[in-house]
Amino acid sequence: MKLNLALAALIGMVAMVHGQQQINQECFNRPNDKNPMECCRAPNIMPPREELITCMQKFPKPSGPPTPGSPPPGHNCMAECMLEQQGIMSGGALSKDTATSKLVALVGSSSEWQAVARKSIDTCYSQVSSLGGQKDSLGCSVIAGSFMECMPSMMFTNCPSSAWTASAECDQLKAHLQKGCPLMTLFKGPHPH
Incomplete structure (x- = not known):
């Protein structure tokens, strides 16, 4: 299994739909220039293209940049739409069981990746559960954006050793995420704030 362009697209989209919390500015200081896609050979976890397009x-x-220090308008709505399309969210509530079964199915028959999927869902579900029924200014679930931010980071930091590229640079990237920084901060591109 390899980290493919579909997952890169997901990561790009996560950059657009990152969660409600402000990102610590220190997170934008990448520890090195290593491409994170070269660190973890992960299965494709992208939803079907048609659902993304919908x-x-x-x-x-949005046509312009977000207000400094705030997430882009619609980020939670986009995440909520994607999770609803997958049957993972309904009425503003996440279904942990559905999320687990969908992700386990997407990662395939690898017991290592199935364990990573379960651990990632457990961790992210626990993190977002405290948000309750919070809605953003557009009336969309804050849980959705936060969950979509959490999942790629958890998958990366829990990458099985059989899929991990052992190097000081990759270990630095993992440590960066373990400080609470989102995966999107490891990719080069314009500063989102």
Whole structure:
């Protein structure tokens, strides 16, 4: 299994839909220039393209930059749409069981990746459960954006040793995420705030 362009697209989208919390500015100081896609050979966990397009049409990317220190408008709505399309979220509530079964199915028959999927869901579900029924200014679930931010980071930091590239640079990237920084901060590109 390899980290493919589909997962890169997911990571790019996560950058657009990152969660409600402000990101610590220290997170934007990458520890090195290593491409994180070279550190973990992960299975494709992308939802079907049609579902992505449906949500992107429903919640188009804003034309201008977000207000400094705030997430882009519609980020939670986009995440909520994607999770609803997958049957993982309904009425603003996440179904941990559905999320687990969907992700376990996406990672395939590897027992290592199935364990990573379960651990990631458990961790992210616990983190977002404290948010309750919070809604953003557009009336969308804050849980959705936060869950979508958490999942790629957990999958990366829990990458099985058989899929991990053992190097000081990759270990630095993992340590960066373990400080609470989102995966999107490891990719080069314009500063989102």
